[in-house]
Amino acid sequence: MKLITALLATATLLKGAFAQTCDTPATVSGYSNSALPDPFTFNDGTPVQTAEDWECRRSQILALIQGYESGAMPAAPESVTATVSGNSLVVTVSDGGKSISFNNSITYPSGTAPAAGWPVIIAYEYPSLPIPSGVATLSFQNSNMGRQDSTSSRGQGLFYDLYGSSSNASAMTAWSWGVSRIIDALEATPAAKLNPAAVGVTGCSRNGKGALMAGALDTRVALTLPQESGSGGDACWRLSRYEEQQGSSVQTATEIVGENCWFSANFNNYVNNLDTLPYDHHFLAALVAPRGLISYANTDYVWLSGMSSFGCMTAAHEVYEALGVPENHGFEQVGGHSHCQWPASLTPTLNAFINKFLLGQDVSTDYFESNMQFNGASWSESQWIDWETPTLT
Secondary structure, eight states, rough: OOOOOOSSSEEEEETTTEEEEEOOSSSSSSOOOSSSSOBOOOSSSOOSHHHHHHHHHHHHHHHHHHHIIIIIOOOOOSEEEEETTTTEEEEEETTTTTEEEEEEEEOSSOOOOOOOOOEEEEEEOOOSSSTTTOOOOEOOHHHHHHOSSSGTTOOOSHHHHHHHHHHOOOOHEEEEEEEEHHOOOOOHHHGGGGEEEEEEEEEETTTHHHHHHHHHOOEEEEEEEESSSSBTTBOOOOHHHHHTTOOOOOOOHHHHHHHSSSSSSGGGGTTTOOGGGGGOHHHHHHTTTEEEEEEEEETTSSSGGGHHHHHHHHEEEEEEEETOOOOGEEEEEEOOOOOOOOGGGGGHHHHHHHHHHHOOOOOOOEEEEEOOTTOOOOOOOHHHSSOOOOOOO
């Protein structure tokens, strides 16, 4: 099922067989909050009390993140087709009289594919975590879809060849759009021998930010695996700012918008007044719920906002708790390795999530751990989470 996320005053969010229509403005005027915003309160201040309420709230969050930060995701294109040749999947997208094509290399497991096709992990650029046997890897060259050379590369790449360089969609949105088109192609191309109902997405560092966004925006992604994504990924903007105020050399919103075009130009208007954002990145992670999500953080790489990632994912975990599936959300934070190098001690947690969400096995995924080494900053839950977690039935 495709997720249509154009920013409209009123939108309909489709998920499974359920449809909930509600008010989804792209911004909220007069908002101010130095703590982490409450995911369980609608924009008008009324509480989220049921699972159906959450569907409406989820659609609001989608609109807010696109309105403030990532730019609008276009509606599904008119045509998506694909051809398979050996280990290559070429996806062609046509819309509005224009077409683009992009090639994706596939690493298949050995042996005969299951009837539904191999489970597959879409890796931004290349996988920096170990993919177990029995799972295919599809390498998505996301930088070709939306350039990320510097702020001067804004509006460049295949996505903008199709929709125009004036599109307000950021590189993050362009990449997420590309992931969605790959899933479209897999649904329409059984010859690829990849199962579109068993798709994971991963990336590290800047690509980890993109992987989390893709998992949030497309509900067909069964498992989201951001690695060391930091600010703009599994870290919260407010918490990274606090870490910097406490003396840590972390990446913050004010730095990130001057470094690259990962986020929309509109986001520049808010980075110096983060309290006006009616969301933070615990909301972004919450969009993945109840699907599988585990993020990996590195406390040895100070730039990645160690306390911010832990605190932000602690807040996101409350949404999984409210939906009754806390084991579907994991977090692992360790040191002792270089940036984007994989510590073997984490492989059991990775395999558990892959086994459950891509291979359909009944295994425990109850992993939420940190070494709590935050380079002088300290996490105080009561300082940042001043809301209660409901039981959404």
